[in-house]
Amino acid sequence: MRQEDIPSEIFEGYIKKVSETRQIPIEKLISEYEKVLNRDSVKKWDAPDSEKVKVAGKILFKNWMSKDPITTYEMLIPIGMTEPRLKKDAENKIENMRVTIFVAGRLTKDKPFEIKEVVFNGRYVPMVQKIQVIRAYSNVKLYDKGFFIGVGDGTKFDNSQKLKMSEEDFITKVCKLPKLDKLSDVVTHKSKRQGETIYADKTDMYLIEGMVQRGFKKGYAIKDESLPYEEKLIKIGDKSVILPQTLTVWIPSRFYKWDEDSELAFLGTIDIGWNDKKPVMNAVLVYPVGYAELIQGKKEEKK
Numbered sequence: 030m031r032q033e034d035i036p037s038e039i040f041e042g043y044i045k046k047v048s049e050t051r052q053i054p055i056e057k058l059i060s061e062y063e064k065v066l067n068r069d070s071v072k073k074w075d076a077p078d079s080e081k082v083k084v085a086g087k088i089l090f091k092n093w094m095s096k097d098p099i100t101t102y103e104m105l106i107p108i109g110m111t112e113p114r115l116k117k118d119a120e121n122k123i124e125n126m127r128v129t130i131f132v133a134g135r136l137t138k139d140k141p142f143e144i145k146e147v148v149f150n151g152r153y154v155p156m157v158q159k160i161q162v163i164r165a166y167s168n169v170k171l172y173d174k175g176f177f178i179g180v181g182d183g184t185k186f187d188n189s190q191k192l193k194m195s196e197e198d199f200i201t202k203v204c205k206l207p208k209l210d211k212l213s214d215v216v217t218h219k220s221k222r223q224g225e226t227i228y229a230d231k232t233d234m235y236l237i238e239g240m241v242q243r244g245f246k247k248g249y250a251i252k253d254e255s256l257p258y259e260e261k262l263i264k265i266g267d268k269s270v271i272l273p274q275t276l277t278v279w280i281p282s283r284f285y286k287w288d289e290d291s292e293l294a295f296l297g298t299i300d301i302g303w304n305d306k307k308p309v310m311n312a313v314l315v316y317p318v319g320y321a322e323l324i325q326g327k328k329e330e331k332k
Contacts, residue, residue, distance in 0.1 A: 030063040036082055043086035047093045062089045097172040099183065102134040105169040106142070106192070107162045108204060109234075109296055109313025112281040113154055124151040130160065131232070131313055133204050134169075142203055144232045147171060148179045156186065161330060162314055163196050164189035196316050200236050200296060208236040211255035215308040216263065216270045220298040229298040229311070237310065238318055241291045242275045246282070248312075250275040251293070262306075271306045284315035286327035292319035 032040060032055070044058045065071065066085040074081060110130040119125035128149045133142040149157055167190075170183040192199055200206050209218060220233040239251030252275045260273045278295050287293055297312030323329060 030059055032059065035059070035062070036079075039082050039086040043090040047090060051093055053093065058089065058093070061092075062086065065089055097174060097179075097181065099170050099172055099181075100136070102169045102171065103137050103140075103167065104142075105132050105134045105166045105171075105186075106164065106199070107132050107160055107166075108144075108200065109162060110157060110160075110281055110283070111313060113157070123154060126151065126154045128154050128157050129231075130157060131234075133199075134171075144204060144206075145171075145178055146231060148174070148177045150179065153180050153184075156180065156184070160186050161189050163192060163199060163316070165192060166190075196294065197236065197318075206234050206236060206296070208238075212237060212239050212251070212253045212276050213255035213272060215276060215299050215310065216265055216272055216301070218299055219301055219308075229300055231298060234296050234298055234313070235310075236294060236296050237276075238292065238294045239276060239278075241287060241289050241293060243289060244285065244287075244324075246285055248277060248279040248285075249287075249293070250277055251295075252276070260307075269306060270301055270308070273307050276308060276310065278310045278312050280312045280315055284312070286324055286329070287315070287317065288322045288324045291317060291321040293321065294318045 035044065039062075044055065044062060047053060048055050048058055062085055065088045066082065071081055071085060074084075076084075107130050111128055113126050113128040115121060116125045116127055130147050130149070132145050132147055134145055135142045166186050167188070169186065170181070172179050172181045172184070194202075197208065201208050207218075209215065215235075215237065218235055220229040220235070222228065223230050239253045242250045242252045244250075256274060256276065257272060258274065260271050262269055263272050264270075278297070280295070294314075294316050295310060295312040296314040297310045299308060299310050301308055317329075
């Protein structure tokens with residue numbers, strides 16, 4: 030589409046105004062305008078062409094002249110992340126990808142740290158690959174997207190600093206997330222639900238430790254002395270739960286790097302299976318706590 034193909038009132042009233050205000054090239058805005066005009070919903074709209082070009086101009090103006098509220102965090106410390114996922118029923122393209130990281134953030138030095146979920150959508154997803162967990166980032170801008178906190182063009186994760194305390198101390202003392210003494214305790218520490226839903230509250234996390242019995246790419250089966258030789262059915266209140274031989278922990282592929290017999294810590298939510306009645310953890314962070322051997326060809330992240 031060329032400039033002369035666009036009615037002058039649309040070009041002057043929307044495209045040119047956005048370009049001058051936001052310092053965005055006219056060519057880019059014309060391309061974006063054309064995309065809106067070619068939407069199936071706009072094409073099928075039962076309205077004259079004069080109305081269609083006008084609504085396309087309005088949508089362009091709204092999209093480029095609206096600004097999400099920005100909050101700058103004096104310090105932001107990532108404590109975990111999810112596996113990147115495709116949005117439901119979406120085509121396998123980067124613009125349809127989504128990943129969440131969990132952070133402890135404070136607005137100023139005199140404020141306490143708070144646990145937040147930060148969502149990376151589409152073209153921002155690759156940023157997560159360079160973010161280091163349990164490292165401090167300064168002056169990070171996050172965007173209030175209404176239903177969630179997200180990132181934008183102004184978000185930078187640069188020049189991380191090593192913490193002056195261990196992972197466990199930061200998680201338990203600063204983030205105030207509890208550590209379970211033994212793996213058998215998971216059966217009595219199911220994470221809270223999200224409101225009235227069946228889904229776990231992603232920030233109601235626990236720290237556990239165990240030795241890797243085996244790995245299966247998407248997770249580990251771990252064990253300690255508190256888990257039985259053979260699984261057994263036990264009563265927790267009025268509910269029956271299976272105390273397993275090993276605890277299954279699902280993890281993001283980024284953290285699948287440790288071999289069998291490694292002693293690892295996991296941070297995540299705990300749930301009890303509806304059908305098999307077995308506890309399971311969905312972890313967002315994994316790190317070694319004792320003897321640990323890397324899987325051949327894997328590398329440990331810099332601390």
